[in-house]
Amino acid sequence: MATSNSSRQKSRANPKASRRLGVREKSDERILGSSDFVKRLIRQSDQTRRGQFSVQERMKRAALLVETLCKKENISVEALKAGNRRWEISKVRHQLAQVFVDQYGLSLTETGRQLGVSPAAIAKALSRLDRHKSD
Numbered sequence: 786m787a788t789s790n791s792s793r794q795k796s797r798a799n800p801k802a803s804r805r806l807g808v809r810e811k812s813d814e815r816i817l818g819s820s821d822f823v824k825r826l827i828r829q830s831d832q833t834r835r836g837q838f839s840v841q842e843r844m845k846r847a848a849l850l851v852e853t854l855c856k857k858e859n860i861s862v863e864a865l866k867a868g869n870r871r872w873e874i875s876k877v878r879h880q881l882a883q884v885f886v887d888q889y890g891l892s893l894t895e896t897g898r899q900l901g902v903s904p905a906a907i908a909k910a911l912s913r914l915d916r917h918k919s920d
Contacts, residue, residue, distance in 0.1 A: 865881075
């Protein structure tokens with residue numbers, strides 16, 4: 786439906802008039818702005834969502850990374866998930882926790898489940914890593 790600029794300007798000034806004229810603009814009650822702005826924002830949001838992984842996909846990737854890193858470091862997955870406190874295992878657990886939270890977007894609770902420790906232990910490990918980075 787082709788509308789002139791004058792009717793579009795009138796419709797912005799008077800929404801009831803726009804309905805009578807049959808002028809429809811893209812809108813979303815969560816977003817304030819013009820129709821073009823709303824379209825552009827929704828398009829960007831859709832692109833961002835496509836780049837994200839589903840929870841199931843993130844969990845598969847997490848499990849694969851656990852296996853890969855454990856194999857590389859010569860550590861058993863069972864020892865990692867049992868909460869073993871040996872330095873080598875703890876170091877791998879810290880690395881995995883950082884990847885799971887920062888890159889995969891897993892919660893501290895889910896990260897703790899995957900690595901065999903509490904969410905508080907994950908939070909403490911991440912804060913230590915942040916402190917060492919800032920030094």
